[in-house]
Amino acid sequence: MNKIIVMMSVLLLAAGMVFSAGSAESAASGAAAGKAEKVLWLHFAGDAQQKALDAVVAAFEAETGIDVEFEYRPGSAEGENLVKSRLAANDMPDILSYNSGSLFQVLDPDRNLVNLSEEPYADRLLDSFKSTVSDGNGFYGVPIQPIPAGGIIYNKKIYAGLGLEVPVTWDQFLDNCEVIKKAGTVPVIASYKDDWTAQLLLLADFYNVLADEPDFPEQYTANKAKFATSPSALRGFEKIQEVFVKGYINSEPMATTYDNAIEMLATAQGAHYPMATWILASIAANFPDKIDDIGFFALPGDSADSNGVTLWMPNNISIPKTAANPEGAKKFLEFFVSDAGMKAYMSVGAPDGAFAIKDVPVPAEVFPAVKDVLEYVDANKTAPALEFLSPIKGPNLPQISVQAGLALKTPLECAVEYDRDVEKQAKQLMLQGW
Amino acid sequence: MKRSLYRLLMEAAAVLAVLIIFGIPMLFVITNAGKTSTEAARSTIGLSETPQYWSNITEVLKAANYMLPRAFYNSTLITVLSILLLIGAASMAGFILARRSGRPISVINFFVMAGLMLPPSIVPTIWVLRLLGLYKTIHGIVFIEAALNFPFAALLYRGYMGAIPKELDEASFVDGCTGLQLFFKVIFPLLKPISVTVAILSSINIFNDFVNPLYFLPGAKNATVQLTLYNFISMYFSQWNLLFADILLISIPPLIFFILFNKKIVSGMVAGAVKG
Amino acid sequence: MTKSMTKMYSFWFFLPAGLLYIIFFLVPTFLSFFFSLTIWTLTDWHFTGLDNFRIFLTEPSLSIGFKNSLLYATGTSLLKIIVGFLLAAFLTMKLKTRGFLRSMIFFPNILSPIAVGYIFSSLMHPSKGVINTFLGFIGISGPDWLGDPGMALFSVILVDFWKGVGVAMVILIAGIQAIPAQYYEAVKIDGGNPLHRLRFITLPLSRSSINSVIMLAFIGGIRTFELIWVMTKGGPGFTTDLIASIIYKQFQGGFYGIATAGNVILLIVVSAIAMPMYKLLTRKEIDV
Numbered sequence: 001m002n003k004i005i006v007m008m009s010v011l012l013l014a015a016g017m018v019f020s021a022g023s024a025e026s027a028a029s030g031a032a033a034g035k036a037e038k039v040l041w042l043h044f045a046g047d048a049q050q051k052a053l054d055a056v057v058a059a060f061e062a063e064t065g066i067d068v069e070f071e072y073r074p075g076s077a078e079g080e081n082l083v084k085s086r087l088a089a090n091d092m093p094d095i096l097s098y099n100s101g102s103l104f105q106v107l108d109p110d111r112n113l114v115n116l117s118e119e120p121y122a123d124r125l126l127d128s129f130k131s132t133v134s135d136g137n138g139f140y141g142v143p144i145q146p147i148p149a150g151g152i153i154y155n156k157k158i159y160a161g162l163g164l165e166v167p168v169t170w171d172q173f174l175d176n177c178e179v180i181k182k183a184g185t186v187p188v189i190a191s192y193k194d195d196w197t198a199q200l201l202l203l204a205d206f207y208n209v210l211a212d213e214p215d216f217p218e219q220y221t222a223n224k225a226k227f228a229t230s231p232s233a234l235r236g237f238e239k240i241q242e243v244f245v246k247g248y249i250n251s252e253p254m255a256t257t258y259d260n261a262i263e264m265l266a267t268a269q270g271a272h273y274p275m276a277t278w279i280l281a282s283i284a285a286n287f288p289d290k291i292d293d294i295g296f297f298a299l300p301g302d303s304a305d306s307n308g309v310t311l312w313m314p315n316n317i318s319i320p321k322t323a324a325n326p327e328g329a330k331k332f333l334e335f336f337v338s339d340a341g342m343k344a345y346m347s348v349g350a351p352d353g354a355f356a357i358k359d360v361p362v363p364a365e366v367f368p369a370v371k372d373v374l375e376y377v378d379a380n381k382t383a384p385a386l387e388f389l390s391p392i393k394g395p396n397l398p399q400i401s402v403q404a405g406l407a408l409k410t411p412l413e414c415a416v417e418y419d420r421d422v423e424k425q426a427k428q429l430m431l432q433g434w
Numbered sequence: 435m436k437r438s439l440y441r442l443l444m445e446a447a448a449v450l451a452v453l454i455i456f457g458i459p460m461l462f463v464i465t466n467a468g469k470t471s472t473e474a475a476r477s478t479i480g481l482s483e484t485p486q487y488w489s490n491i492t493e494v495l496k497a498a499n500y501m502l503p504r505a506f507y508n509s510t511l512i513t514v515l516s517i518l519l520l521i522g523a524a525s526m527a528g529f530i531l532a533r534r535s536g537r538p539i540s541v542i543n544f545f546v547m548a549g550l551m552l553p554p555s556i557v558p559t560i561w562v563l564r565l566l567g568l569y570k571t572i573h574g575i576v577f578i579e580a581a582l583n584f585p586f587a588a589l590l591y592r593g594y595m596g597a598i599p600k601e602l603d604e605a606s607f608v609d610g611c612t613g614l615q616l617f618f619k620v621i622f623p624l625l626k627p628i629s630v631t632v633a634i635l636s637s638i639n640i641f642n643d644f645v646n647p648l649y650f651l652p653g654a655k656n657a658t659v660q661l662t663l664y665n666f667i668s669m670y671f672s673q674w675n676l677l678f679a680d681i682l683l684i685s686i687p688p689l690i691f692f693i694l695f696n697k698k699i700v701s702g703m704v705a706g707a708v709k710g
Numbered sequence: 711m712t713k714s715m716t717k718m719y720s721f722w723f724f725l726p727a728g729l730l731y732i733i734f735f736l737v738p739t740f741l742s743f744f745f746s747l748t749i750w751t752l753t754d755w756h757f758t759g760l761d762n763f764r765i766f767l768t769e770p771s772l773s774i775g776f777k778n779s780l781l782y783a784t785g786t787s788l789l790k791i792i793v794g795f796l797l798a799a800f801l802t803m804k805l806k807t808r809g810f811l812r813s814m815i816f817f818p819n820i821l822s823p824i825a826v827g828y829i830f831s832s833l834m835h836p837s838k839g840v841i842n843t844f845l846g847f848i849g850i851s852g853p854d855w856l857g858d859p860g861m862a863l864f865s866v867i868l869v870d871f872w873k874g875v876g877v878a879m880v881i882l883i884a885g886i887q888a889i890p891a892q893y894y895e896a897v898k899i900d901g902g903n904p905l906h907r908l909r910f911i912t913l914p915l916s917r918s919s920i921n922s923v924i925m926l927a928f929i930g931g932i933r934t935f936e937l938i939w940v941m942t943k944g945g946p947g948f949t950t951d952l953i954a955s956i957i958y959k960q961f962q963g964g965f966y967g968i969a970t971a972g973n974v975i976l977l978i979v980v981s982a983i984a985m986p987m988y989k990l991l992t993r994k995e996i997d998v
């Protein structure tokens with residue numbers, strides 16, 4: 001009788017396995033039975049550039065006959081974790097969208113992704129981009145969007161109406177805010193319900209940090225420079241707090257989302273929004289008649305002499321080593337960065353920045369805010385954001401920035417807290433010197 | 435006379451208060467699920483001027499490549515399979531826990547009680563699931579749900595066994611039954627009422643579970659209904675009408691259960707709480 | 711019971727449950743003690759001693775979870791037990807709408823926590839939300855329920871209470887109904903008023919169901935994070951983070967060792983508080 005029970009429970013447990021094996025098999029056979037060759041692309045949900053990507057996909061499908069199928073995942077930390085756990089479970093698509101820079105390092109590219117150094121288009125990509133998707137052995141991703149710039153996105157109509165000029169120092173910026181406030185408009189939009197937006201002011205301030213301390217990234221990576229002990233880095237937290245303390249942000253910041261912020265800015269309810277230029281596509285999509293009112297200026301520093309813009313590196317697509325169709329994926333990556341691919345990308349509208357691909361000119365007809373950015377680029381007044389110069393970025397920066405932004409803690413306390421957050425990340429990555 | 439009037443007034447006040455406190459959130463979901471996205475953004479409670487339930491619901495169903503219908507399939511499958519496993523495993527365990535005593539039984543009882551209170555260790559569980567090739571699979575989550583619901587179900591079975599007279603066992607023994615025959619031919623059929631209770635309570639629990647699928651079942655392919663809700667926020671962040679349409683849709687199965695089995699649900703929760 | 715009868719109750723009956731429970735609950739629990747001492751990437755681990763615990767207990771963004779979880783568990787169980795008891799006492803009276811009221815109050819319990827979270831996030835919007843619109847209508851300017859750091863945790867506690875008070879109520883109703891009627895009659899004869907009945911009969915004699923409710927609510931409260939995750943994500947800043955939401959954040963960040971250390975801490979907190987509480991509550995029950 002005991003045997004019977006043993007057998008029964010084994011059966012019970014085995015039933016589950018059989019069931020799953022069955023479903024896995026049917027999925028596989030379904031793929032094989034499908035007529036056309038297919039590549040699966042895991043991408044961010046709600047990408048403002050989706051239309052441009054769709055255009056590239058359509059052009060690629062027409063040229064090669066290979067179908068590209070999208071699968072979507074949430075953005076932000078949620079989606080990053082999903083990618084990490086799927087990576088751990090060897091369940092990867094053929095093409096993977098991901099952030100470049102320090103976040104990319106967490107994927108352990110050399111171990112998990114296909115090295116693209118020998119691809120024919122390798123020389124077409126800017127070195128400054130390639131360095132953010134590499135780990136010393138080569139590079140692993142190609143850019144899928146123009147280069148975003150971080151700074152202040154502002155409403156030109158408000159500026160014109162009040163006779164304001166673009167500020168080049170932080171004090172001038174605050175003076176402008178005062179005028180705007182007196183005119184009854186919100187000077188600075190704070191959308192802390194989406195807490196990732198709270199950190200943009202600090203991140204975009206990095207041009208000023210670098211102007212002050214050119215070796216900050218190396219020192220920071222080596223566990224020598226800290227946000228709490230570097231006056232120029234600490235300024236980021238101070239600035240976030242200053243706009244709150246002076247009463248320049250909107251009421252209900254914790255109930256305001258990124259979407260609300262877009263609306264406020266476009267409809268001139270708010271004058272400034274510390275953000276990056278990836279917002280422009282969303283403004284153009286939701287408020288097409290307002291996009292020409294929107295401008296950009298670099299986050300002002302303490303001195304008028306150094307006034308430049310902090311650049312992000314575009315998100316990238318890479319090919320996981322466990323991809324089912326790596327050859328198809330390679331063809332797609334090659335097509336994406338080719339002239340034909342870029343042409344398709346820009347067929348749905350002007351890009352919101354320059355590309356990280358050589359010999360791909362920005363068209364003359366771009367959003368006014370993009371023109372503003374390009375002026376800085378042409379004058380060579382740009383610097384990369386910290387996350388593209390150092391592999392470590394603490395995961396709690398959004399929440400810590402909210403603390404600064406609501407004056408729950410002093411800027412120094414926030415900086416100390418963030419330094420410990422960074423330490424945690426560095427230890428997890430097992431960096432030297434931590 | 436005066437007293438009964440006072441009573442009536444008090445009851446009327448109670449009905450009003452309950453309608454406001456518990457009714458309005460429900461009403462809010464129902465009216466907002468039929469609004470346009472601009473109407474829903476105002477988040478008022480009134481009915482839409484042009485209710486568009488059908489188009490909202492079809493849009494939610496079609497969203498992200500028919501994610502919601504797939505999620506309904508997944509959730510139903512997970513719920514049914516875990517409950518079958520749970521009833522099989524817990525009824526057998528409850529049978530012995532009630533019929534035997536002694537040191538080994540108190541040790542097992544201790545572990546069952548511990549399982550009722552202690553939080554499961556998430557990442558090590560993932561590690562075990564990966565080792566067994568079960569991570570991110572439907573049957574992996576089935577095992578997890580069955581294991582985590584086991585203590586509660588075992589206690590219900592143990593409690594209910596007390597009402598089944600031992601004389602039945604003795605009679606079967608005299609008739610020459612083995613333990614297995616006794617359990618499956620005599621005991622298990624008699625446990626039917628509590629099995630139904632376990633099935634109903636656990637199905638609501640498992641169907642509504644958010645945390646375990648979040649941890650153990652990542653991926654849009656494997657989404658459960660609760661995860662669709664979560665994903666809708668990132669995909670349709672400003673379209674509250676669609677979010678509420680989704681809430682409405684995924685609340686229907688538990689609602690049907692509630693209407694059909696109200697008494698069973700309540701009595702089962704009471705029994706489980708008091709036994710625990 | 712004869713020896714041969716015992717044979718019918720073979721321990722082999724535990725096998726299916728045992729396998730499930732050991733593989734998917736006990737083994738991970740024991741493993742957590744080891745992995746909490748490592749830097750862990752799921753594939754590799756690297757021993758670091760008690761570092762993860764130090765980080766978890768000293769970093770303000772992590773240690774706040776401790777205080778908040780205790781507040782949350784205490785707050786929700788107090789509210790549920792007090793209001794649940796009053797509701798139970800009221801709804802065991804002879805009322806015409808008794809069944810309706812009980813069902814209405816119980817109903818939120820079968821809704822999924824995340825659905826409830828999203829519903830209330832919308833209702834609690836500071837300017838547009840139904841709650842503050844209503845309060846404004848009667849002349850009160852409502853608080854920023856989820857945005858005010860001093861208020862947010864309390865708001866989520868209220869929502870948890872809204873969702874869970876029905877269970878407390880039905881358990882207490884069952885307890886009260888189990889009290890034999892002659893006790894009440896005795897008080898009546900002695901000339902006691904309804905409050906006396908509540909104080910001297912109902913309250914002490916439904917002790918065991920009260921204890922069950924406290925245990926259930928407290929353990930549920932200390933382990934939970936769904937509502938917090940959906941409504942505030944732990945914010946503003948870290949002011950509403952609970953132990954469980956912090957564990958999830960560490961998991962998200964890929965800090966598997968720290969997440970597991972958090973799990974061990976939660977396990978210790980539950981054993982240190984809930985187990986003695988259980989013993990204490992069940993002992994008092996016997997005293998009565």
